[in-house]
Amino acid sequence: MTEVSVKVNGERYDITDVEPRMLLSDFLRDRLGLTGTHVGCEHGVCGACTILVNGDSARACLMLAVQTDGAEIVTVEGLGSPEELNVLQSQFREHHGLQCGYCTPGMLMTGEDLLRKYPLATDEEIREGLSGNLCRCTGYQNIVAAIRSAAAMRAGEKS
Numbered sequence: 080m081t082e083v084s085v086k087v088n089g090e091r092y093d094i095t096d097v098e099p100r101m102l103l104s105d106f107l108r109d110r111l112g113l114t115g116t117h118v119g120c121e122h123g124v125c126g127a128c129t130i131l132v133n134g135d136s137a138r139a140c141l142m143l144a145v146q147t148d149g150a151e152i153v154t155v156e157g158l159g160s161p162e163e164l165n166v167l168q169s170q171f172r173e174h175h176g177l178q179c180g181y182c183t184p185g186m187l188m189t190g191e192d193l194l195r196k197y198p199l200a201t202d203e204e205i206r207e208g209l210s211g212n213l214c215r216c217t218g219y220q221n222i223v224a225a226i227r228s229a230a231a232m233r234a235g236e237k238s
Contacts, residue, residue, distance in 0.1 A: 088157030104128045106144035115155035126212030129185035136192035155184035167229040176225035178216035190226045
């Protein structure tokens, strides 16, 4: 067993008994109770487990928990709350950017990363940014519209 000290959604965790081969997705879900990070393919292909590690999007199913020792992680729970959605979450709701909802946490986290790095992303850039996230329900139109709308709203906030 090994120790992992990590900051997740602004809260510090010092867990002393982490199995060296424990996946980060399992650590977040099972040890920290953050079940918003979905596990889909377990091969890094679907994007459902996307989170932010030190400000960059990452697949939680492809990382070991011990690799994040000392890191700062943001999961979908860190974006907002059911009572107070962040701009991107509210635009997903407004533009019906979800159906079954399984891919939604990964889409939100990828969208968040995209908008942090490219605040005025075009539809083409948004589609390229989302290319690693699979959705079998929506056809992506509403997801792209939601991210574009969030980008416009954030740009308006900065004016």
